[in-house]
Amino acid sequence: MHRFFLPDHAFQGDEIVFPVEPARQILRVLRLRIGEKVAALDNLGWEFRVELVEINPARVKGRILGKQPVSGEPPVHLHMFLCLSQREKFEWMLQKCTEAGAAEFTPVLSSRALVQDFPALENKYQRWSRIIQESAEQSGRGRIPQLNGPVKYDAAVGQATANSILCLLAWENEKTLRLADALIGQKPGAAVSLLIGPEGGLSDEEAELAVRLGWRPVSLGRGILRMETAALVAAALTVDWFEANSG
Amino acid sequence: MHRFFLPDHAFQGDEIVFPVEPARQILRVLRLRIGEKVAALDNLGWEFRVELVEINPARVKGRILGKQPVSGEPPVHLHMFLCLSQREKFEWMLQKCTEAGAAEFTPVLSSRALVQDFPALENKYQRWSRIIQESAEQSGRGRIPQLNGPVKYDAAVGQATANSILCLLAWENEKTLRLADALIGQKPGAAVSLLIGPEGGLSDEEAELAVRLGWRPVSLGRGILRMETAALVAAALTVDWFEANSG
Incomplete structure (x- = not known):
């Protein structure tokens, strides 16, 4: 239907x-x-x-x-912080992470992001909102994920941890802590923030800042994933963990 | 490097x-x-x-x-049976599932597949092989996933179960058995076959045939995923389970 x-x-x-x-x-x-x-x-x-x-x-x-x-809403409020990337990849991440069950998106301007032009982004919001809504309609979601305005990296990592929820950073240099293991102890309906770095990876300074502010670096496995692959895999693993642990 | x-x-x-x-x-x-x-x-x-x-x-x-x-090989031999779809989606699945850790691909011609022309496929093998190899190089894989020739659906589902390995069918009508739960008891290095249906879904007859031959239908969560999203999510969940359960 x-x-x-x-x-x-x-x-x-x-x-x-x-x-x-x-x-x-x-x-x-x-x-x-x-x-x-x-x-x-x-x-x-x-x-x-x-x-x-x-x-x-x-x-x-x-x-x-x-x-x-409504049904179709996962037992987690997953907030994806996605560093801006080329148009096609970014739109793809919005579409796929909506399918996977993300509840909220914040586009992030990191120092290595391929897109740096703030005002130009405003025009994209209508298009991005439509992509998210269509994906939510087609994938049986009960709510449309929220799309926030773009924020600079420093503000994004500060804002998320200020709300004292679990903040996870998908980082290729983290080799031991699996994403699912970082979720242990979380209750159904919990809020989780997930940050996906840009194509070139986060700079060391950016990763250190996030860690200092309370983000936990997590591994998505031994492979080196492209940015958009990492976004979908991280969202899917998070939602799956909550589905498995919400009795 | x-x-x-x-x-x-x-x-x-x-x-x-x-x-x-x-x-x-x-x-x-x-x-x-x-x-x-x-x-x-x-x-x-x-x-x-x-x-x-x-x-x-x-x-x-x-x-x-x-x-x-080599490092970078997951502790599972994951064989993806992917129903043929439009060029872009199919190539995308090969690239992304290689990143996620798939070891083998078999293109499948199902009755609702958007591609039905067998000979035309031969020409695509060189291109598909290159996509898989490049993805394996970039994502740090230790081996290039194997690309098999295309097979018709009936042959594909028969062939996989004849080798008496665990065969899982991602099916939107399965609501209870999570993919990860179907893996319980598997040992590191096990072989797992994973079948991803076409855009329009498998026909009831096709799903029934697979089940009769020993495939277990599994759920990828409560959302309705597009074909290509289902392929990557299923591969990532499988590899993650083996990473978590291989000590």
Whole structure:
């Protein structure tokens, strides 16, 4: 069943009035017919089963048949701090980590990041938000991961540890502590921050700063992973650990 | 340090004569200089430290300084059966699963695979082999994963279980058995086959056939993963489990 996250104003009593973009999807792309069912999500924790009752260029409307609490959310609030990289890789990480169960993204400007231009980033937010939302819809997520504004490296590592949650740094120089072992003792629903360095790796100074501020360097195995591979593998290992340890 | 898997004939006593392609890499792409060190791998389990002693369009030669057994190989022989998909996705899976530690690949033609043309595949083998080798070189692998010829689905699922090793099928309809739990009891160095279905999912008949032949359906978590995401996540979870359980 096709799934759509919809804004507050789309829910009108027992009716759904689809906003322009999902209406276009239903009419032009998916070519759904009256009587077909879709799922509407309010991003507040509810999933609605909806029967389409009106489909035309002027309006796409549905009738709510029932609702249930969302499933598909992992038992961890995983906040990914992703150093900025080339467009394609960065978008890929947003898409894949959303599938894997990340709850929040913060783009990070590290000294070796391939992208350094702060203002230029603003324009990308709409595109990135759409990628995240589509991935959340397709992968059965119950909530859209949150996308924060970009922050400089120093601020990012400081901010995360200030909230005194578990902060893990995927670092190729860490050879012994496996990511899963760093999670031992965490409770279901815990918040975990995960920092993925840029292509060229973090500089020694950057890694040292993070460690000084309380980030734990972890290993993702004996292989040397590309940045985008590391992001997905780290997210998947974290979510899997919580799935296994949430009874 | 740059790493090169080299054929048998490149190793000549205490010298290395680089074949055409790595010679071109060293001369034109990496622009290495005489005196610089590289790593040469024989794909038989040895890694050689090599000093470059001659670099010119006619010949690139090195002197062996020492050798050591390869590291970077995970404690599992992971055989990925990947249903054929669009070119980009399939190549991406080969690259990423090599990083994650897969040891062997078999392309599979399932009934819903987007690619059905057997002869056309032959031409792709050289390209796929290069992708796998480059990924193995860059990610620090000690061996190049083996690439088998394409097989039809029925033959693939029959062949794997005939070798009486653990065969796991990533299946979205399996909701309870986690991949890691299906590995319990496996010993370091074990062989595991992992089958990743195509975009549209396996047909019920295909899944039933695999199960009848001894494949165990496993879950990769509560999300619905795209094919390529499932391949990398499944490979990473498998290798991580063996890393954790190989003392």
